[in-house]
Amino acid sequence: MSLLLRLALRTLVARPTLALLAVLLLALATSLVYGLYVSVDVLSSLRSSLLNELAIEVELADAGDSTQTSIAARLTQRSDVASIQSLSALDVLNEVEQDMGESLRDVLTENPFPPIIRVRLNSSSQPAIEAFQSEIERWPGVLHVVYPKELWQKFDNWISALRGRTGYVALAFAIGSWVLVGLSLRAMLRNRSGAWRLLLLLGLRPRELEVTQLLIELFLGLLGGLIASGVVFTAWTLAQWLLATPLPMPGAILAGSTVVAVLLAILAGVWAPRPAKEL
Numbered sequence: 001m002s003l004l005l006r007l008a009l010r011t012l013v014a015r016p017t018l019a020l021l022a023v024l025l026l027a028l029a030t031s032l033v034y035g036l037y038v039s040v041d042v043l044s045s046l047r048s049s050l051l052n053e054l055a056i057e058v059e060l061a062d063a064g065d066s067t068q069t070s071i072a073a074r075l076t077q078r079s080d081v082a083s084i085q086s087l088s089a090l091d092v093l094n095e096v097e098q099d100m101g102e103s104l105r106d107v108l109t110e111n112p113f114p115p116i117i118r119v120r121l122n123s124s125s126q127p128a129i130e131a132f133q134s135e136i137e138r139w140p141g142v143l144h145v146v147y148p149k150e151l152w153q154k155f156d157n158w159i160s161a162l163r164g165r166t167g168y169v170a171l172a173f174a175i176g177s178w179v180l181v182g183l184s185l186r187a188m189l190r191n192r193s194g195a196w197r198l199l200l201l202l203g204l205r206p207r208e209l210e211v212t213q214l215l216i217e218l219f220l221g222l223l224g225g226l227i228a229s230g231v232v233f234t235a236w237t238l239a240q241w242l243l244a245t246p247l248p249m250p251g252a253i254l255a256g257s258t259v260v261a262v263l264l265a266i267l268a269g270v271w272a273p274r275p276a277k278e279l
Helices: 002-014 016-052 065-076 089-100 126-136 149-163 165-191 193-201 206-243 253-271
Strands: 056-060 081-087 116-121 142-146
Touching (some): 016 206, 016 253, 065 081, 081 089, 116 126, 165 206, 206 253
């Protein structure tokens, strides 16, 4: 095995530019393929988190306590409601001022915010929320039923884009990079064909050349996977900084990137005929 390891390393060292190119192309292909998976997974996790923490705000047209108490009681009796929180118009104004970090009372002549009831449903699916909104908005005393529908739709659009046109473009680049990896591997093997032919004459078995090529592919895949994991982690960190929002940590970045890169490197061997057969 030590002989085969030396053969594999010498093959890589003999054409260092091609070896480096193959590693970088593998890293690019892996970053695109695994990065797509991580992006969809992170966005899906954020969307699920949004749904689980979603609070629907029922805005009331009447600021009277009796109206708010009556509607709150009706909401509590519903089987699809998990919990409610009643806020007076003053409570809503206090929340807005706290979020803004400054007082609005010197600017406003009257409180423009209606009283609200925050509702959490047992089911956070979009059909359930839309059915709830459609029904409650018909109740007397209810002004609007509000939930972050636009943000929800943005998540759906982003995920659809990654699974659609954006994903196809990224996969096309990944396939192109993978083909170039195979061609680089083919050139490296052909560069050593004379030495390997001599080794076959000296008693090296063809199967051992197959193992040597596999070792080369594993080495390229490991290096490409390490670089790709760094790229994916850096992109995840940069996305957190740009969005100023903590994002779910993708699981097993190093292991996932390495496995994908190794598989791509081994599959790239289809572009480089097995050395034992070619010799």
